[in-house]
Amino acid sequence: MAKETLSNSAYLETLVARLLNECKGKDKIYIYGAGARGRYLEGFLSENGIKIKAFVETCISNTNEIKGIPVISVDESDRNYFYFLCASMRYIEDIKAQIHKRGCKNYYVVDENTVLAVKARTHYVKPSTIRRGSKYVLLYHSVLPSADNDYWNITVTKENFEEQIRYLADNYHIGRFDEEWETDDEPSVVITFDDGYANNYKFAFPILKKYHVPATIFVCTENIDTKCKFWFDKLSELDLKENTKEIHGTLRKSSSVQREQFFKNFPRQFLADETCRILSSNEIVELVDSGLVSLGAHTVTHPSLMFQSKEDQFFELNESRNRLEIITGKEVLTFSYPFGGRNIDYDNTTIKIVGECGYKKAASAFAGIHYAGDDLYQIPRNSQRNCSLPDFIHNMDANWSIYS
Numbered sequence: 001m002a003k004e005t006l007s008n009s010a011y012l013e014t015l016v017a018r019l020l021n022e023c024k025g026k027d028k029i030y031i032y033g034a035g036a037r038g039r040y041l042e043g044f045l046s047e048n049g050i051k052i053k054a055f056v057e058t059c060i061s062n063t064n065e066i067k068g069i070p071v072i073s074v075d076e077s078d079r080n081y082f083y084f085l086c087a088s089m090r091y092i093e094d095i096k097a098q099i100h101k102r103g104c105k106n107y108y109v110v111d112e113n114t115v116l117a118v119k120a121r122t123h124y125v126k127p128s129t130i131r132r133g134s135k136y137v138l139l140y141h142s143v144l145p146s147a148d149n150d151y152w153n154i155t156v157t158k159e160n161f162e163e164q165i166r167y168l169a170d171n172y173h174i175g176r177f178d179e180e181w182e183t184d185d186e187p188s189v190v191i192t193f194d195d196g197y198a199n200n201y202k203f204a205f206p207i208l209k210k211y212h213v214p215a216t217i218f219v220c221t222e223n224i225d226t227k228c229k230f231w232f233d234k235l236s237e238l239d240l241k242e243n244t245k246e247i248h249g250t251l252r253k254s255s256s257v258q259r260e261q262f263f264k265n266f267p268r269q270f271l272a273d274e275t276c277r278i279l280s281s282n283e284i285v286e287l288v289d290s291g292l293v294s295l296g297a298h299t300v301t302h303p304s305l306m307f308q309s310k311e312d313q314f315f316e317l318n319e320s321r322n323r324l325e326i327i328t329g330k331e332v333l334t335f336s337y338p339f340g341g342r343n344i345d346y347d348n349t350t351i352k353i354v355g356e357c358g359y360k361k362a363a364s365a366f367a368g369i370h371y372a373g374d375d376l377y378q379i380p381r382n383s384q385r386n387c388s389l390p391d392f393i394h395n396m397d398a399n400w401s402i403y404s
């Protein structure tokens, strides 16, 4: 399916109808997957009068209840129940294998589009009292006049960005990623950018100044003061069609030397234009001197860290911080994991190295809300796609609701 809008697609209506049809005559229903997707589905089913018995997970973490619904392990689940499989598509085959092993073939795979459809059709209510110390962190990448030709779907238009910032400034206390959170009880929203695109300076910074809103930019340092592109922007320039995803998957795990080797196969310069150029030293200094923008590190070469040697992980973490500290003369104590997936892009070894390198906080890229006492080395962040203000507010209210 191409770019359907959430509200008016007949195709999405069909998906929702099919989903509700699956529930008919069933009163023993599980949702396999207690992440965002599973929680969106539960909210939608509940609004339609359908109660589920439990969320099922492959491994139980420390959550054993979500909104009064038990979270059980697949080993505790009952094979006679009906399972909605509702997790990232990359895990679906594993999940199918898990329930087949238990002798159950009674399931329905809830795909990404169905999740989008149910989310758009659920009325979320932000909790009237937000827990003390809650931090809702937003993750942006690029802000540009247009979000067309946005290969990786990471651009928010400056018009939408301004509406979002104005809304946040009017409705929330806006905190900072690099301030002391342990003693700060005030629930807040925190704005972050990953990668360090120069468009943050050109298009986002004037808006942050206009509304006096602070933000943190996590800068990947290799291409500062150059016209070189990030490796993933080189890859999108090559436009290798259906191979792109697979090559991206390989390159993110590769070492920087292997990645360079790959691009040497293509006789071209890969020069960055203004949409994907990285910040210059002068721009970084101006951002930081404004007092509104803080810097965090985001490695030197943007690899998926857990696939790198320990030595390379130390290099990526130390070198990026040192470079930023030399440019600004200010300490850099925060970090964000490239790609940011827990046990997909970083693991416990990476987290340990982040601490050993002296960082005080690290940002992940899975959705959620940070509450007082949560792990400061895996702070959830909510990725922002280009969307209208009503959709932005709907997404925020949905997250406050499912993660409260």
Ligand SMILES: [Zn+2]
Pocket (backbone or CB within 6 Å): 194, 195, 298, 302, 337, 338, 339
């Ligand atoms: Zn990044």
